[in-house]
Every structure is written in C-alpha cells, then in structure tokens.
Amino acid sequence: METHATGQPGSTADEAPSIRGDEPGTLAWRVLHERHPKLLRQVAEGLPYGPEQRRALDELSSECADDGVLRPIEPDDAPDHTSWRRWEEWGRGHYGRRWTDVPFLWAESYFYRRLLAAVGYFGPGPWRGVDPFEPVKRAELAGEGVDAELAALDALEDLSEDERGAALVLSSLWGNRADLAFRVSARQGEVAGVGDEPALVRDLLVDDRDLVWKALRDGAPGRVCLVADNAGPELLPDLALVDHLLRSGLAAEVLLHVKPHPYFVSDATTADVLAGLRRLAAAPGAAAAVGARLWEAMGDGRLRIRAHGFSCAPLAYRDMPEEMRVEFAGASLTIFKGDLNYRRLVGDRAWPGTTPFAERTDYFPGPLVALRTLKSDVLVGVAGETLAALDATGPRWRSAGTHALISARV
Numbered sequence: 001m002e003t004h005a006t007g008q009p010g011s012t013a014d015e016a017p018s019i020r021g022d023e024p025g026t027l028a029w030r031v032l033h034e035r036h037p038k039l040l041r042q043v044a045e046g047l048p049y050g051p052e053q054r055r056a057l058d059e060l061s062s063e064c065a066d067d068g069v070l071r072p073i074e075p076d077d078a079p080d081h082t083s084w085r086r087w088e089e090w091g092r093g094h095y096g097r098r099w100t101d102v103p104f105l106w107a108e109s110y111f112y113r114r115l116l117a118a119v120g121y122f123g124p125g126p127w128r129g130v131d132p133f134e135p136v137k138r139a140e141l142a143g144e145g146v147d148a149e150l151a152a153l154d155a156l157e158d159l160s161e162d163e164r165g166a167a168l169v170l171s172s173l174w175g176n177r178a179d180l181a182f183r184v185s186a187r188q189g190e191v192a193g194v195g196d197e198p199a200l201v202r203d204l205l206v207d208d209r210d211l212v213w214k215a216l217r218d219g220a221p222g223r224v225c226l227v228a229d230n231a232g233p234e235l236l237p238d239l240a241l242v243d244h245l246l247r248s249g250l251a252a253e254v255l256l257h258v259k260p261h262p263y264f265v266s267d268a269t270t271a272d273v274l275a276g277l278r279r280l281a282a283a284p285g286a287a288a289a290v291g292a293r294l295w296e297a298m299g300d301g302r303l304r305i306r307a308h309g310f311s312c313a314p315l316a317y318r319d320m321p322e323e324m325r326v327e328f329a330g331a332s333l334t335i336f337k338g339d340l341n342y343r344r345l346v347g348d349r350a351w352p353g354t355t356p357f358a359e360r361t362d363y364f365p366g367p368l369v370a371l372r373t374l375k376s377d378v379l380v381g382v383a384g385e386t387l388a389a390l391d392a393t394g395p396r397w398r399s400a401g402t403h404a405l406i407s408a409r410v
C-alpha cells in the first residue's frame with residue numbers, strides 16, 4: 001500500500017515565494033500559455049484519437065491559453081496514487097483559482113494529469129494505458145543521432161575505469177538536454193550542441209564530481225538509487241551509467257526510479273526502460289554488451305525498477321513518503337536526474353541563487369547528487385560572481401539548456 005505525504009509543497013514559513021506563471025514573458029508563463037497548448041496539438045496529431053478525446057484535449061487547451069479556472073479532476077479509473085480523490089487533497093486551495101494563481105510546479109503536474117484524463121489513459125475504454133507521448137518517444141529513440149551516440153560507447157572501452165565513469169557522468173548530465181518538452185519550444189541555436197569534454201565542463205555552474213566518486217568509493221559497494229528523468233536519448237546514457245556502476249563494483253545494486261505513468265511528455269516509464277534496453281541490445285559493439293549486462297542484472301535483482309506513485313505527485317521531495325525515505329537513507333548515493341527532479345528536490349521557489357544546496361536538501365536522508373541541465377528558473381548553490389556574470393547576459397541562460405550543474409551533498 002503506497003502512502004503519500006499530505007503536506008503542501010514547502011511547509012516552512014521562511015521560504016522564498018513559489019514560482020508561478022503569472023508574469024508574461026517568463027518561462028513559467030510561456031509554458032502554461034504557449035507550450036501546453038502546443039503540446040496538446042502534438043498529442044492530438046500523434047495518435048488517431050476519436051471525437052471524445054479530441055474534444056477533451058481542445059477544452060484543456062482553451063483553459064490553458066485563456067488562463068482559465070482550475071477545476072477538480074473528474075472521477076476515472078486511475079490507481080490510488082493519482083486518483084481523483086488524491087487530487088481533491090492536493091487541489092485544496094487551488095481549485096476555483098486560475099492556472100497562474102497557483103504554484104507552477106503544481107499547475108504543470110495538474111496539466112499532465114488532466115491530459116491523461118482527456119485521452120482516456122485512466123479510462124475503462126480502449127485508450128486505457130496507451131501512452132499519449134509514445135509517438136514522440138519512439139521517434140526520438142529511433143533517431144539517427146542515437147546510433148552515433150551508442151557507437152560512441154565503443155570508444156569508452158579503451159578508457160580506464162575512472163575515465164569511463166567520468167565520461168558517463170557527463171553524458172548522463174548533458175543527455176538531459178534532450179528533453180522533448182524542452183525541444184518543443186526551444187528556439188534554434190539556444191540549445192548548445194554536444195561538444196567535447198572542455199565545452200561540457202566549461203558550462204558547469206557547479207562541479208561536485210569529486211564528491212560523487214567519494215560517496216561511491218567510501219565503504220563497501222552499496223545501493224545506488226538513480227531517480228531518472230526522460231526516456232529515449234536521455235535514458236540511454238543513464239542506463240550506460242547504471243551498467244558502469246554495477247560492472248565496476250561501485251554499486252552492489254541499483255534502484256532505478258521511473259514514473260508509474262506517462263508524465264511531463266518525456267519522463268521515463270518502465271516501458272521506456274525496456275525500449276531503451278532493446279535499443280541497446282540491437283546496436284552493434286559495446287552498446288549491445290551494455291544492454292545484455294543490464295538485462296541480466298534485472299534478472300538477478302542487482303538492477304531493480306521502482307515506479308512509486310509519489311514520482312508523479314505535485315509535491316516536493318521534502319514531502320516524500322516514509323517508504324521512499326527509508327530506501328534513499330540506505331543508499332550510498334542517490335542520483336537525481338533532470339530539471340523537474342531538481343525543482344522538486346530544492347523546492348520550486350525563487351531562492352537567491354547563492355542559497356546553499358546543502359541547506360535546501362537538509363531534509364534528504366542520504367548522500368545525493370543532482371545532475372541537471374538548466375531549463376527553468378529555480379537555482380541554488382551557485383557563487384555570487386558567477387550569477388552576476390551570467391545575469392549580465394540576460395535571463396535566458398537559466399532555461400536555455402546551455403548551462404548545467406553537478407551539485408552534491410554527501
């Protein structure tokens with residue numbers, strides 16, 4: 001039986017204001033008013049939904065574009081962790097207000113729950129369980145660029161174990177740039193290309209890689225939790241990193257946290273992990289060996305998948321349920337991938353960028369590291385002079401995917 005914290009995001013009084021989508025031109029405003037309607041059109045074009053689903057998608061699109069009034073989730077057959085009753089609890093104080101009046105993180109999570117309801121994902125009908133984002137996920141995974149990325153794994157075989165680990169952490173980090181939602185509205189040229197190591201390190205605002213290896217090497221090989229983000233081209237480097245952790249003995253076991261249902265367009269589900277394993281296994285060279293080792297590791301329990309309901313809740317990790325807290329507490333390291341997980345980890349609020357990462361994660365029960373390319377405004381743990389220099393270039397650096405961080409608390 002899954003339990004859920006019932007707290008509202010950010011429960012202490014001395015916190016910075018929640019990020020909201022109420023300021024035209026800000027990222028949050030653009031996501032709610034522009035990206036979401038665009039995404040709904042993409043979903044409607046991606047699968048041959050019938051008139052009922054299309055009508056529901058159109059209604060949701062109009063609500064978003066017109067900053068409509070938030071209404072409760074209609075009763076459907078969703079499992080308890082995301083049932084309409086659960087949303088009654090989470091929506092307390094938000095229903096009846098406008099999309100821009102409530103915390104951005106809550107509004108996004110609610111949007112994706114409404115989207116799944118609109119396409120019948122939780123219905124009793126024929127669309128139950130059909131991932132509305134599968135067409136774009138499949139296209140991303142089949143892309144030619146993926147062949148080249150997988151072929152690059154061959155070159156890593158010539159490196160030392162430490163060099164290979166360092167390369168895989170960077171590929172996992174920058175693989176986060178591939179997020180589909182991000183691509184939907186990222187203008188050409190804002191998304192930095194995949195460069196060589198100096199470029200990939202030059203744009204790191206925080207580089208705690210040494211702490212990561214320290215956490216992994218202190219003591220006997222233990223449990224590593226990887227809280228995944230996106231499917232497709234981002235998940236493949238994550239799986240290669242998981243393989244390295246097991247193969248090198250840095251981890252005795254890996255718990256891979258994915259989402260129990262489709263979420264935020266590209267967030268990975270169990271089905272996406274299997275698609276990634278098959279993509280690896282079907283590739284030539286080292287990639288196939290990675291796929292085979294991971295398949296075996298799943299079979300013998302060294303690699304286990306977690307798809308906990310909380311992973312799709314509109315809450316900060318500060319409110320994580322006890323069973324999740326216990327699991328993270330027993331890990332030698334928990335790796336959080338991506339922008340959304342970072343926002344939930346530190347709290348999606350307008351913190352001063354110099355706020356210590358350790359302060360914002362003081363509730364977390366074990367050593368952790370965030371691997372994140374910046375796609376949204378929330379940011380902590382960055383030196384004041386670095387912030388001043390980047391802010392002098394304008395606001396876009398915070399969400400263009402051109403900068404990243406490896407922030408650890410061990």
Ligand SMILES: O=P(O)(O)OC[C@@]1(O)O[C@H](CO)[C@@H](O)[C@@H]1O
Binds near residue numbers: 181264
């Ligand atoms: O977790 P990811 O996939 O890295 O980024 C997802 C995300 O943070 O990016 C968007 C802002 O650009 C938000 O709408 C969304 O929450």
